[in-house]
Amino acid sequence: MKILVVGASGLLGQHTVTQLQRRGHVTTALARTDRPGIDHALDVSAASVGDWREVLAGHDGVVFAAGLDDRRPLRRPAYPTLRRANVEPVVALLTAARQEGLTRAAVIGSYFTCIHRHHPTWHLAIRHPYIRSRVEQAQEGRAAAGPNLPVAVLEVPFVFGAAIGRRPDWCRPLESWARSRWPLYAPDGSTAVTSARHVAEVAVTALEHASGEDLPVVEDNLSWQDMIARVASAVHRARPVRRLPSAVLRTALHLAGSLESLTGHQSGLTLAHLPDLLLHDLHLDPGPAAGLGLPGRPNLLDTAIAESLGR
Template identity: 55%
Template structure:
């Protein structure tokens, strides 16, 4: 098959390109910034249906692998900005894919939509703009495409691709390397390697899947995750328990500061504790090892801003 990978120079996109080529597929790439290995320079937030149609011509499938920072505070109201970043680009891309005669697609989504489906009583899409837009993103892509579009619901993704690392990793790297105490509350998350995500994406393309696919190699408590990061950076030490009440108070205080500045992140601080203090575990896991990607992520200090 001939596949276009949008965001092909990013952490996940680069691994998708590598896996697809390793399986014998022809891959072209699109990204916002010109660099080695990027075939088409396009800003996904600005690219029109017509410009995408020209790029997609002759392809069989497309992978949408750009990233969005749900924690970056934006001026209220935040919904228009998140919709412009998450939903509208996918809608235009897959409208063009349908016109160009593509037969399949993959969107890199968030595991929050997995928990949105599993636990409707949590009202995640109602409470969090980012999760609402992830839900709308999947629906918009499928509606516009009229063809099978698999949505990979991704947790914390570990690994490297050249200098590219996860956008959340820098703060944890600096904390683990510091002399500050390591304090975390109960709760946890799922984790996957970028390579594992790429293998699942390639499987979905080859199968023409249109499913929602949660991806996890391993489930980790916050304590276990930070303990392993500290070991990976060469500063192994115990992680102590932060009382849940303290975590809730700190998050409420942070939310109040943001509210006073008329800003808000995509995940509402008023309800963020409900997520952080919960085991957001995904079952079943892939069974692939996570440790090599975790160590690779933190193999060397991550520059500030990454």
């Protein structure tokens, strides 16, 4: 197959290109900025359907591994910016892919779409602009692709791993804290986690199978205490992780949200509602994605944690 990878200079994009090439596929790497290893430079937030058709001509499939995550405070209101980054480029891309006759596509999204699907009473897409953008990304992207272009949506949780010039942004403050002499605290609740390599494996296999499913991508479900403890161990600063009272977490995030409002900013995950999310068990069942990794290979999570921390 010949596959276009959008966002090929990012952490997940680089791993996806590598995994495609390992399996004998031809890749075209596209990113916002021209650099070694990038075949096309294109601002995806400004690209028209015509721009995408020109790039997509002659390809069998496409992976969208770009977009804006939930950890960057944005000017209030945050949703229009998130829509321009996460929804509109996917709609234009998949419209062009349908018109060019591509036969498969994968969108690397967020595990919050899975949690939203299984817990509709939490009203996540109403409370959090980032989650709304990811839900609409999947819905509107598939509508643009039409019935003859299957679109796999990878629902990706916290990712560990590294690539050239790339580590998860959220790892840096966590690493600094773990290396310090400060005590470690974590709230109740838990999250799914995975490695960048596993995300790439699932993406490539989904393309090979022309899957159109929602694919939760998970290698383990960890309590927040377990996750912080594993990071501390990886930097050789293992020590107990104490329980952070829920009331302290709620107060801290409420104050942070008030400060955001005063400065005219808003996070993709609304801070006032974030404790209600973090204090739950945000677990994933891999479901259809369970068979889409590489059979027989060991869990790569510990290796990926060490890579994330520059070890």
